[in-house]
Amino acid sequence: MLTMPQRWRQRGRVVVLLASASVALAWTLQALFAPTVSQAAAAAATADANAPSPAESAASAPRHRPLRTHVEPAAPNPTEPLVFEGYRDAPPFEVVPRKQHLTLYPCSTCHKVLPLNTTPRKLVAAPHVADLPHGKGRMWCLTCHQGNDRDHLVSLRGQKIDFDRADQQCGQCHGDRHRDWHFGGHGKRAEGWRGERQLYSCTHCHDPHNPVLQPRAPGPPPPLRAGLLAHPVLPHATPPAEKKP
Ligand code: HEC
Numbered sequence: 001m002l003t004m005p006q007r008w009r010q011r012g013r014v015v016v017l018l019a020s021a022s023v024a025l026a027w028t029l030q031a032l033f034a035p036t037v038s039q040a041a042a043a044a045a046t047a048d049a050n051a052p053s054p055a056e057s058a059a060s061a062p063r064h065r066p067l068r069t070h071v072e073p074a075a076p077n078p079t080e081p082l083v084f085e086g087y088r089d090a091p092p093f094e095v096v097p098r099k100q101h102l103t104l105y106p107c108s109t110c111h112k113v114l115p116l117n118t119t120p121r122k123l124v125a126a127p128h129v130a131d132l133p134h135g136k137g138r139m140w141c142l143t144c145h146q147g148n149d150r151d152h153l154v155s156l157r158g159q160k161i162d163f164d165r166a167d168q169q170c171g172q173c174h175g176d177r178h179r180d181w182h183f184g185g186h187g188k189r190a191e192g193w194r195g196e197r198q199l200y201s202c203t204h205c206h207d208p209h210n211p212v213l214q215p216r217a218p219g220p221p222p223p224l225r226a227g228l229l230a231h232p233v234l235p236h237a238t239p240p241a242e243k244k245p
Pocket residue numbers: 102104105106107108109110111114115116117118122123124125126127128141142145150
C-alpha cells in the first residue's frame with residue numbers, strides 16, 4: 001500500500017513526463033509545419049491587401065468590375081446570329097428586287113440536269129459569264145453561287161441568300177460599304193427620304209462578276225439659249241508652277 005505523499009509524488013512524475021512529451025511533440029510539429037504555416041499566413045496577408053474592403057466593394061459593385069480580385073467577365077453568348085439582320089439603329093428599308101432583271105433566272109432550268117462541277121476552271125460550254133475579274137483570282141463562282149440549289153446565292157458559311165438580297169452577300173466582304181449603304185452614304189434610294197425607304201441593291205450598279213465601275217465620259221453641254229453666241233473655246237492658261245521648262 002502506498003501512503004498519500006507517495007501517491008502524490010508518483011502522480012507528479014507522471015504529470016512532468018506527460019508535459020515534457022507534449023512539449024517535444026509541439027516542437028516536432030512546429031518544425032514540420034512551420035514553413036507551410038508561414039506561407040499560408042503570408043498568402044492570407046496578400047489576399048487581404050488585394051481584396052476590397054466590404055464598404056469599397058459595396059460602393060463599386062453596380063458600376064465597376066472589381067479589377068483587384070480579377071474576376072473574369074461573364075463569357076459572351078457563343079451563338080452569333082447566323083444571318084446578318086442589319087444595324088439596330090438603321091431605319092427600316094426594302095431592297096429593290098433584282099430577279100426580274102436576270103436573263104438566265106431560274107438557273108435550275110439547265111442546272112437541275114447538269115452535274116455539279118466544283119473544280120475552279122475556265123467555263124467553255126456555259127451560255128453565261130465565264131470570266132471572273134472580281135477578287136483577282138481569290139474566289140470562284142461557287143464562293144457566291146449555291147452549288148446544289150443554283151437558284152440561290154450562298155453565304156461564306158453556306159446559308160442560302162436570295163438573288164433579291166445580294167447586298168447581304170456583298171456585305172460579308174465589303175462591310176464598310178455595306179454599312180454606308182444601310183445609312184444612305186453609299187448607293188442610291190429609289191424612293192424619297194421620308195416614309196418607307198427603298199434602296200437599290202449593290203448589283204443595280206456593280207456587276208458582281210466585274211464590279212469596278214468604268215469611268216464615264218462627261219455628257220454634252222446644255223444647248224444655248226436663243227439669241228446667245230457660243231463662247232469661243234480658249235485653251236486653258238497653264239499656271240506658271242506647272243510650266244514645263
Ligand atoms: C442555258 C443553260 C444554263 C443556264 C440557264 C444557266 N447555266 Fe450555269 N452552266 C451551264 C453550263 C453548260 C455550264 C458548264 C460549263 C462548263 O463546264 O464549261 C454551267 C456552269 C455553271 C457554273 C460553274 C459550276 C458548275 O457546276 O459547272 C456556275 C457557278 C453556274 N453555271 C451558275 C449559273 C447560275 C447562277 C445561273 C442562273 C442565274 C446559271 N448558271 C444558269 C448552263 C446554264
